[in-house]
Amino acid sequence: MDYIAVVxxxxxxxxxxxQVLDELSKCPGYKERFEVIHSSVPGFxxxxxxxxxLIENSRCAIxxxxxxxxxxxxxxxxxxxxxxxxxxxxxxxxxxxxxxxVHEIEEDDPEKLVQLCINRARSHARNAYWMLFEPEExxxxxxxxxxxxxxxxxxx
Amino acid sequence: MDYIAVVxxxxxxxxxxxQVLDELSKCPGYKERFEVIHSSVPGFxxxxxxxxxLIENSRCAIxxxxxxxxxxxxxxxxxxxxxxxxxxxxxxxxxxxxxxxVHEIEEDDPEKLVQLCINRARSHARNAYWMLFEPEExxxxxxxxxxxxxxxxxxx
Amino acid sequence: MDYIAVVxxxxxxxxxxxQVLDELSKCPGYKERFEVIHSSVPGFxxxxxxxxxLIENSRCAIxxxxxxxxxxxxxxxxxxxxxxxxxxxxxxxxxxxxxxxVHEIEEDDPEKLVQLCINRARSHARNAYWMLFEPEExxxxxxxxxxxxxxxxxxx
Amino acid sequence: MDYIAVVxxxxxxxxxxxQVLDELSKCPGYKERFEVIHSSVPGFxxxxxxxxxLIENSRCAIxxxxxxxxxxxxxxxxxxxxxxxxxxxxxxxxxxxxxxxVHEIEEDDPEKLVQLCINRARSHARNAYWMLFEPEExxxxxxxxxxxxxxxxxxx
Amino acid sequence: MDYIAVVxxxxxxxxxxxQVLDELSKCPGYKERFEVIHSSVPGFxxxxxxxxxLIENSRCAIxxxxxxxxxxxxxxxxxxxxxxxxxxxxxxxxxxxxxxxVHEIEEDDPEKLVQLCINRARSHARNAYWMLFEPEExxxxxxxxxxxxxxxxxxx
Numbered sequence: 046m047d048y049i050a051v052v053x054x055x056x057x058x059x060x061x062x063x064q065v066l067d068e069l070s071k072c073p074g075y076k077e078r079f080e081v082i083h084s085s086v087p088g089f090x091x092x093x094x095x096x097x098x099l100i101e102n103s104r105c106a107i108x109x110x111x112x113x114x115x116x117x118x119x120x121x122x123x124x125x126x127x128x129x130x131x132x133x134x135x136x137x138x139x140x141x142x143x144x145x146x147v148h149e150i151e152e153d154d155p156e157k158l159v160q161l162c163i164n165r166a167r168s169h170a171r172n173a174y175w176m177l178f179e180p181e182e183x184x185x186x187x188x189x190x191x192x193x194x195x196x197x198x199x200x201x
Numbered sequence: 202m203d204y205i206a207v208v209x210x211x212x213x214x215x216x217x218x219x220q221v222l223d224e225l226s227k228c229p230g231y232k233e234r235f236e237v238i239h240s241s242v243p244g245f246x247x248x249x250x251x252x253x254x255l256i257e258n259s260r261c262a263i264x265x266x267x268x269x270x271x272x273x274x275x276x277x278x279x280x281x282x283x284x285x286x287x288x289x290x291x292x293x294x295x296x297x298x299x300x301x302x303v304h305e306i307e308e309d310d311p312e313k314l315v316q317l318c319i320n321r322a323r324s325h326a327r328n329a330y331w332m333l334f335e336p337e338e339x340x341x342x343x344x345x346x347x348x349x350x351x352x353x354x355x356x357x
Numbered sequence: 358m359d360y361i362a363v364v365x366x367x368x369x370x371x372x373x374x375x376q377v378l379d380e381l382s383k384c385p386g387y388k389e390r391f392e393v394i395h396s397s398v399p400g401f402x403x404x405x406x407x408x409x410x411l412i413e414n415s416r417c418a419i420x421x422x423x424x425x426x427x428x429x430x431x432x433x434x435x436x437x438x439x440x441x442x443x444x445x446x447x448x449x450x451x452x453x454x455x456x457x458x459v460h461e462i463e464e465d466d467p468e469k470l471v472q473l474c475i476n477r478a479r480s481h482a483r484n485a486y487w488m489l490f491e492p493e494e495x496x497x498x499x500x501x502x503x504x505x506x507x508x509x510x511x512x513x
Numbered sequence: 514m515d516y517i518a519v520v521x522x523x524x525x526x527x528x529x530x531x532q533v534l535d536e537l538s539k540c541p542g543y544k545e546r547f548e549v550i551h552s553s554v555p556g557f558x559x560x561x562x563x564x565x566x567l568i569e570n571s572r573c574a575i576x577x578x579x580x581x582x583x584x585x586x587x588x589x590x591x592x593x594x595x596x597x598x599x600x601x602x603x604x605x606x607x608x609x610x611x612x613x614x615v616h617e618i619e620e621d622d623p624e625k626l627v628q629l630c631i632n633r634a635r636s637h638a639r640n641a642y643w644m645l646f647e648p649e650e651x652x653x654x655x656x657x658x659x660x661x662x663x664x665x666x667x668x669x
Numbered sequence: 670m671d672y673i674a675v676v677x678x679x680x681x682x683x684x685x686x687x688q689v690l691d692e693l694s695k696c697p698g699y700k701e702r703f704e705v706i707h708s709s710v711p712g713f714x715x716x717x718x719x720x721x722x723l724i725e726n727s728r729c730a731i732x733x734x735x736x737x738x739x740x741x742x743x744x745x746x747x748x749x750x751x752x753x754x755x756x757x758x759x760x761x762x763x764x765x766x767x768x769x770x771v772h773e774i775e776e777d778d779p780e781k782l783v784q785l786c787i788n789r790a791r792s793h794a795r796n797a798y799w800m801l802f803e804p805e806e807x808x809x810x811x812x813x814x815x816x817x818x819x820x821x822x823x824x825x
Binding site for chain 5: 433436437440441443444445447448451452453454455456460481484488492495496498499500501502503504505510511512513
């Protein structure tokens with residue numbers, strides 16, 4: 046049995062964690078080939094160490110880190126720090142951590158922002174599944190301008 | 202017995218450390234299930250290594266790092282460096298460190314700034330307690346736009 | 358037999374991975390002295406750990422990390438994080454990782470951008486080959502203003 | 514016997530190292546309870562590794578890193594890199610390193626700048642002494658808006 | 670016999686490596702007390718790991734990393750990443766690495782830029798020699814506003 050870690054925050058204003066959990070539950074082998082471990086932290090700076098703990102202590106084979114950056118300028122610096130933490134966590138564990146970050150400034154309309162969150166969460170859940178069990182799905186799409194959340198940019 | 206590290210600075214203009222200590226003293230199991238180790242450093246760049254020392258040498262299960270950034274532009278860079286240090290300390294110890302940082306520029310009115318400091322300090326003290334003993338309290342609030350210091354942003 | 362890792366992304370809008378693979382296939386000793394291992398990841402923040410895994414688990418002697426940064430301001434921050442990850446991966450493995458990054462903002466004309474991608478990918482594939490088997494080719498060109506993608510700047 | 518490392522640079526335009534050495538020589542226990550090891554490097558990017566070497570190879574219990582940032586914009590980036598290095602050195606050695614950095618842009622008047630350098634150097638020398646031998650002096654001042662170089666900001 | 674690593678890039682538009690090699694050949698003890706190992710890499714992001722390899726695998730006692738940043742804004746970010754890499758390499762090896770970086774934007778006039786490159790390269794080669802064999806030369810100049818490339822700023 047493989048384990049996938051899903052970590053989200055209280056800070057985010059959309060419950061992306063549930064979207065990821067639901068998407069993973071529809072992937073082939075759910076509860077047979079892989080199980081999901083879910084945990085929550087206060088903000089996105091707490092994601093990296095929680096992912097690392099789940100990878101090292103609970104033997105997760107991959108992690109999905111879900112966060113949302115607020116509108117203030119300081120939130121952008123915090124997002125950068127959170128991302129740097131995830132980068133270090135990946136390298137220290139030799140394990141992929143899929144970063145599902147949404148910035149509130151990406152979309153002014155709240156409804157569209159919610160939809161973007163849902164799309165990004167679900168696409169990245171699928172990516173995590175592929176990385177673990179069907180890496181050829183990624184190779185097939187290399188250099189094709191694939192996006193998560195918004196429409197694909199497509200190849201040039 | 203579990204230990205919670207609380208580290209604050211001489212630089213900060215509000216005694217947030219005392220707020221955190223008081224809040225923790227009201228949490229269930231204080232002095233029975235957990236104790237608090239408090240220490241102080243000159244500025245917030247000294248927080249990370251002090252937290253790491255308390256985690257590694259004094260076996261603290263979690264740390265709360267409390268700092269305040271001044272108004273100058275250089276203070277923002279220093280805050281970034283201090284935060285990066287806390288991120289590395291988390292990852293090198295596999296231990297959560299709750300970052301309680303207030304920027305003086307968040308609030309012009311000194312009284313409101315003091316209140317923001319108090320609120321943030323106490324909310325994060327509670328978060329640290331939850332992470333250690335009641336993680337389900339965090340999961341319950343995942344994706345709900347919870348804030349510390351100001352009002353919650355709420356879910357979208 | 359030596360192994361060269363080639364890692365690209367689904368995010369990139371030009372299939373630079375194929376260019377690198379083709380260029381390497383024309384280098385002396387292909388399939389005799391060295392072989393190539395190719396894998397793909399969602400975005401460029403995933404490159405560093407994938408390179409590190411291929412170096413450490415699949416014994417690659419060098420890696421080529423291929424990514425493209427989008428036009429948004431946030432994409433520049435992400436590129437910086439991706440590059441920092443590659444830097445850490447190099448230092449943690451003591452192995453060279455050639456960074457083949459193109460920024461969409463480097464060139465407005467899509468056709469020229471594609472050409473720039475192709476040139477950069479192929480020049481860096483050649484660099485990787487040189488680093489592994491003919492390091493004197495690099496020494497010969499030291500301080501000569503050599504560029505990959507655009508024309509050489511030349512010596513002053 | 515404890516050892517305190519003092520590292521300064523040729524780049525700085527004020528001899529802060531001598532100020533630190535003099536201040537430490539007036540602290541209780543000088544040459545009895547603690548001794549000072551002084552060394553100099555070209556610029557402030559060289560401070561971190563020199564501190565780490567003195568901590569690890571010469572068994573210093575704490576280090577004081579003294580640098581000055583020039584007026585050019587690039588000097589600010591270099592100061593950031595130097596500070597990040599000190600942060601890593603602290604965390605890799607589990608040892609406090611007091612950062613005594615002055616930015617030339619802090620003060621236009623050369624005489625006042627020299628005075629600021631002297632004050633900051635001496636206050637931080639005292640802090641280092643306190644951290645090693647009288648940590649309660651720091652706790653006493655926690656949250657009191659203590660500054661080094663300029664006047665204290667004071668509590669709010 | 671001690672070894673000094675000298676690493677330069679194909680990207681740089683001035684052959685600073687040769688200047689460093691020549692300057693070192695004039696230092697006391699050349700080929701008797703110390704020898705030089707020279708290697709070249711594509712760009713300055715490749716310097717850190719090459720220095721680390723020469724320090725760890727070829728037992729160099731110090732390294733000189735030589736690079737030039739182009740005029741584009743992105744080149745400044747790359748220089749920052751290259752410098753961060755050198756900082757990590759220093760700390761992971763406990764060895765000094767002298768950073769000889771020139772930014773094309775430091776000087777518009779090509780002839781003056783070349784002269785600046787030559788001066789900086791030679792001064793830093795001398796610094797490396799001093800750090801290894803005559804550290805008192807550095808201490809003598811501490812806090813004196815010494816520069817490499819341009820005129821000394823001098824003490825205040």
